[in-house]
Amino acid sequence: MKSPLLVVSDLHTTFETPRGPLPAVRGVSFSVAENQTVGIVGESGSGKTVLARTVMGLQPIRGVTLSGSVLLNGKEIVNRPHDELRHMWGSEVAMIFQDPMTSLNPVRRIGDQIAESLQVGIGIKRKEARARALELLVQVGIPSPEDRFDAYPSQLSGGMRQRVVIASALSCNPKLVLADEPTTGLDVTIQAQILDLLDKMKAERKMSTILVTHDLGVVATRTDHIYVMYAGRIVESLPTADLHAHHRHPYTAALLNSTPRIENKSHTRLTAIPGSPPNLLKPLTGCAFAARCSFATDLCRNQTPELRRDGGASEFACFNPVGVNA
Amino acid sequence: MDVGNKSVEVTAETVVTKKLGPVFWICAIWIAITVLAAIVAPWIGLPSPTVVDYNNFSMNGPMSAAHWFGTNDGGQDIFARVVYGARISLEVSFGSMLLASLVGGTAAIFAAYKGGILDTISNALMTLILAFPAALAVIAILSFWMPTTPFKLILIVGISGIPLIFRVVRGATLAAARKEYVLAAHVQGAKTPRIIFKEIIPAVWPTAVAFFILGVASVIMLEGALAFLGLSVQSPAFSWGTLLNDARQKIYPPNQNFNMLIWPCLDMVLFLVSLNFIGDRLRSYFDVTEGKL
Amino acid sequence: MLKALRLRAIGIRLSVIAVILSFVSFGTFIVARLVPGDPAVAVLGVGATPETIRKYRHEFGLDKNLIVQFWDWLTHILRGDFGMSIVHQGVTVGSIIKTAVPVDFELIFLSQLVAIALAIPMALKASRRPNRLFDRISNVSSFVIWSIPSYVIIIFLLELVSVQWNVGHTGPGSYVGISLSSWQQTSQNLMSMLIPIVTLAIGSFVSYFRVLRSELIGTLQEDFVTMARSKGMTTRRVMWRHALRPSSVAFVMTAGINIGSLVAGGFVVQFMMQMPGLGYNLVNSITEQDYPVLQGIAFVVAVSIVLVTFLADSLARLLDPRISNGRR
Ligand SMILES: Nc1ncnc2c1ncn2[C@@H]1O[C@H](COP(=O)(O)OP(=O)(O)O)[C@@H](O)[C@H]1O
Numbered sequence: 025m026k027s028p029l030l031v032v033s034d035l036h037t038t039f040e041t042p043r044g045p046l047p048a049v050r051g052v053s054f055s056v057a058e059n060q061t062v063g064i065v066g067e068s069g070s071g072k073t074v075l076a077r078t079v080m081g082l083q084p085i086r087g088v089t090l091s092g093s094v095l096l097n098g099k100e101i102v103n104r105p106h107d108e109l110r111h112m113w114g115s116e117v118a119m120i121f122q123d124p125m126t127s128l129n130p131v132r133r134i135g136d137q138i139a140e141s142l143q144v145g146i147g148i149k150r151k152e153a154r155a156r157a158l159e160l161l162v163q164v165g166i167p168s169p170e171d172r173f174d175a176y177p178s179q180l181s182g183g184m185r186q187r188v189v190i191a192s193a194l195s196c197n198p199k200l201v202l203a204d205e206p207t208t209g210l211d212v213t214i215q216a217q218i219l220d221l222l223d224k225m226k227a228e229r230k231m232s233t234i235l236v237t238h239d240l241g242v243v244a245t246r247t248d249h250i251y252v253m254y255a256g257r258i259v260e261s262l263p264t265a266d267l268h269a270h271h272r273h274p275y276t277a278a279l280l281n282s283t284p285r286i287e288n289k290s291h292t293r294l295t296a297i298p299g300s301p302p303n304l305l306k307p308l309t310g311c312a313f314a315a316r317c318s319f320a321t322d323l324c325r326n327q328t329p330e331l332r333r334d335g336g337a338s339e340f341a342c343f344n345p346v347g348v349n350a
Numbered sequence: 351m352d353v354g355n356k357s358v359e360v361t362a363e364t365v366v367t368k369k370l371g372p373v374f375w376i377c378a379i380w381i382a383i384t385v386l387a388a389i390v391a392p393w394i395g396l397p398s399p400t401v402v403d404y405n406n407f408s409m410n411g412p413m414s415a416a417h418w419f420g421t422n423d424g425g426q427d428i429f430a431r432v433v434y435g436a437r438i439s440l441e442v443s444f445g446s447m448l449l450a451s452l453v454g455g456t457a458a459i460f461a462a463y464k465g466g467i468l469d470t471i472s473n474a475l476m477t478l479i480l481a482f483p484a485a486l487a488v489i490a491i492l493s494f495w496m497p498t499t500p501f502k503l504i505l506i507v508g509i510s511g512i513p514l515i516f517r518v519v520r521g522a523t524l525a526a527a528r529k530e531y532v533l534a535a536h537v538q539g540a541k542t543p544r545i546i547f548k549e550i551i552p553a554v555w556p557t558a559v560a561f562f563i564l565g566v567a568s569v570i571m572l573e574g575a576l577a578f579l580g581l582s583v584q585s586p587a588f589s590w591g592t593l594l595n596d597a598r599q600k601i602y603p604p605n606q607n608f609n610m611l612i613w614p615c616l617d618m619v620l621f622l623v624s625l626n627f628i629g630d631r632l633r634s635y636f637d638v639t640e641g642k643l
Numbered sequence: 644m645l646k647a648l649r650l651r652a653i654g655i656r657l658s659v660i661a662v663i664l665s666f667v668s669f670g671t672f673i674v675a676r677l678v679p680g681d682p683a684v685a686v687l688g689v690g691a692t693p694e695t696i697r698k699y700r701h702e703f704g705l706d707k708n709l710i711v712q713f714w715d716w717l718t719h720i721l722r723g724d725f726g727m728s729i730v731h732q733g734v735t736v737g738s739i740i741k742t743a744v745p746v747d748f749e750l751i752f753l754s755q756l757v758a759i760a761l762a763i764p765m766a767l768k769a770s771r772r773p774n775r776l777f778d779r780i781s782n783v784s785s786f787v788i789w790s791i792p793s794y795v796i797i798i799f800l801l802e803l804v805s806v807q808w809n810v811g812h813t814g815p816g817s818y819v820g821i822s823l824s825s826w827q828q829t830s831q832n833l834m835s836m837l838i839p840i841v842t843l844a845i846g847s848f849v850s851y852f853r854v855l856r857s858e859l860i861g862t863l864q865e866d867f868v869t870m871a872r873s874k875g876m877t878t879r880r881v882m883w884r885h886a887l888r889p890s891s892v893a894f895v896m897t898a899g900i901n902i903g904s905l906v907a908g909g910f911v912v913q914f915m916m917q918m919p920g921l922g923y924n925l926v927n928s929i930t931e932q933d934y935p936v937l938q939g940i941a942f943v944v945a946v947s948i949v950l951v952t953f954l955a956d957s958l959a960r961l962l963d964p965r966i967s968n969g970r971r
């Protein structure tokens with residue numbers, strides 16, 4: 025069997041802050057196969073963005089300690105200087121950022137921005153790059169692309185901008201795309217359109233995708249596999265098909281409960297779980313979710329549960345899992 | 351905008367420390383020493399800055415125990431002249447900024463607080479005046495009103511500083527008046543003077559102090575420029591500016607007395623650096639930017 | 644339609660400028676007149692008889708009412724006639740201004756060029772690693788330099804360059820005009836500009852560096868910079884092509900302020916170096932109570948400041964479309 029496109033093992037990301045070390049990612053392992061779409065889901069502050077950036081190798085060198093390994097196409101990413109990673113960025117792995125309002129350069133025409141990615145990434149000439157950039161604008165569904173080519177980002181709506189961001193990120197045919205909350209802050213209908221666009225592009229280009237979101241509704245229908253993240257760790261890993269009926273972790277259950285109905289694609293927020301995530305600046309003992317968990321026992325508070333499987337498809341880090349395995 | 355995702359991203363590289371820091375205090379101490387020395391100069395056994403020491407006369411004398419910074423071309427003690435020279439520079443700079451702040455600041459608070467046409471007109475006027483280089487007006491008036499005295503300097507420079515202070519304080523007042531607690535005080539029926547003294551002034555003074563200090567520094571610089579045009583105080587009175595202007599003419603042969611130049615320069619520049627540093631620090635400490643005006 | 648809108652916006656801005664200019668010219672006229680002292684007395688001496696003074700005042704139109712005088716003056720200026728000096732016999736104000744303007748132009752152009760050429764790369768370098776060694780050193784030293792008055796810098800430069808190193812044509816009063824035909828004269832001109840240019844450049848450099856550095860630090864936090872990096876661009880390209888322009892609005896405004904204030908504010912430097920620019924002549928006209936010269940130069944200065952501000956504003960709009968779209 026071919027080895028997966030991306031293999032992340034025991035990844036740690038710790039920020040050195042004035043108030044001490046802040047472990048934002050604490051031992052994450054997962055993998056993404058070619059052509060696969062995985063979702064990473066968790067409340068705000070659970071470390072999703074940090075994880076995505078670390079996987080890209082985008083973290084600043086200074087003030088951050090990294091350990092573990094990220095293998096992309098067999099090549100190590102962790103602790104490699106930006107200058108070496110640069111050649112992979114854009115052409116092997118690309119990132120779509122959360123806020124389309126801020127992820128385009130406000131003072132440059134959108135066509136030029138896409139063309140520049142092509143010039144830098146594939147090394148084609150300016151004229152050809154512009155022609156291809158226009159093609160990309162067509163592909164991502166920008167109406168009257170010739171006119172929009174010379175527009176500035178501030179002249180476009182949020183949805184249009186995110187389409188431009190997608191065109192720009194995918195311009196050099198990356199094998200893996202990390203989309204960090206690509207639809208947060210957009211209208212519900214636009215959200216669906218953007219996600220549909222991503223699905224379409226993924227199918228056309230045979231890419232793998234990591235969809236990072238705090239919205240279970242987004243990942244529940246559009247991914248093959250889901251990783252649930254809490255306080256810098258993956259607490260449950262399961263095929264998307266098993267999400268509703270066969271999830272085992274109380275946190276996943278809580279997330280599902282706070283999501284009104286999956287059929288209702290409204291933009292749901294995971295704020296309904298009582299309490300808040302632990303302060304990562306303080307040392308954690310036991311299960312990080314214990315303070316908010318209705319199943320917590322003394323064992324949970326003293327010992328850290330490791331990911332395990334008990335016969336089903338789900339891997340979970342919990343002493344008292346919910347549900348029964350199928 | 352999005353409640354579900356409001357994690358604040360602090361990047362590891364730019365942590366804004368809200369501390370004044372040790373350099374701030376060093377500068378503050380230096381300012382205190384300079385000001386204090388200028389005030390008590392007559393009573394601390396300094397050699398006279400004007401009377402020539404005939405017992406141990408030396409023209410352009412070197413640095414020695416008797417004359418720490420040497421003597422000038424008239425045999426006067428340079429150290430004493432530097433300390434005494436600060437008096438007029440400090441009088442003029444603090445005096446004029448005090449005048450500007452009292453008049454400009456009070457006017458600004460009332461204009462901004464009352465609002466309406468009065469505020470609009472006075473603000474437009476001040477902005478228009480600010481477009482003219484104030485230093486030129488000062489030069490014009492001084493050159494027709496010779497001889498220059500510290501009092502005239504305070505008056506003219508002080509008045510010319512009003513527009514800037516007005517704009518700064520007006521901006522701060524407007525910002526403060528929009529704050530919730532001020533609105534709340536209003537709604538609860540507090541009287542205008544009470545709101546101004548209890549709510550507005552405490553909110554505005556940090557800004558005013560920061561600009562006051564920066565203003566003092568720029569007046570000291572301006573006084574020096576005036577001295578070079580021969581428009582500052584006239585001999586036998588002397589200031590940092592006139593000391594420098596004297597020295598400029600004396601560093602060329604045959605005199606070549608660098609002590610006359612170096613020491614006033616050093617004292618003045620150190621004082622300016624300290625003032626600017628403190629002013630700038632306070633400004634960022636209280637988070638005042640001109641952009642917000 | 645967009646074009647039409649843009650034209651209209653420019654039209655509005657131009658008419659605003661016209662209004663400001665008329666205010667400014669009236670202001671300079673009035674201020675020059677309100678200054679105490681009587682030019683007739685100044686020129687003819689205290690011993691002049693009332694009769695000669697009256698004749699003099701009549702000859703120069705000083706006995707008409709202020710509004711009429713202003714109108715006369717303005718209509719003449721618009722025809723390019725700035726009048727005659729009342730102190731220097733037979734010298735037109737126009738000729739003084741004509742010889743002074745190139746001095747200022749050269750001084751400002753070269754000093755700003757030097758300052759900007761140094762400030763941009765240094766700010767780019769400092770902002771990449773805020774609070775690291777290079778940033779700290781350049782920050783502290785720029786702060787100290789900021790606190791040194793220009794006359795102190797000039798004194799030390801004069802001592803070092805003209806006296807100790809004995810470099811020719813650098814001292815006070817060595818200014819010669821630029822010449823297109825004589826290379827020797829031009830090189831002398833550049834030498835005589837050396838010290839004032841360095842002095843003014845030092846002062847301006849600090850403001851450019853500080854503004855650009857803090858803007859860049861802000862810009863480098865933005866997502867679009869990370870996005871550009873994540874597309875595989877070199878740091879160099881990210882800094883110059885992506886970060887610099889969005890950070891340049893405050894920079895361009897600073898240039899406007901610097902240049903505007905140097906048009907008249909360079910007078911200390913010009914005075915100390917005896918360079919016959921606008922500032923130097925302005926100070927002279929004040930001390931000599933030469934009203935027509937004072938008014939003429941003040942008018943030119945005011946117009947330049949307004950124009951420079953307008954140009955800076957336009958350039959900023961060109962560099963950053965957010966301003967015109969009202970999102971900033
Ligand atoms: N540059 C940084 N320096 C210090 N702490 C950081 C930094 N970036 C993120 N964090 C912290 O890491 C944690 C995870 O943040 P993040 O990955 O943004 O969460 P999410 O994307 O899941 O909302 C948060 O507690 C955040 O404060």
Ligand code: SF4
Pocket residue numbers: 273274275311312313314315317318319320321324329341342343344345
């Ligand atoms: S380990 Fe204990 S506290 Fe943690 S999720 Fe499971 S039951 Fe809850």
Ligand SMILES: [Mg+2]
Pocket residue numbers: 072073205
């Ligand atoms: Mg995030």
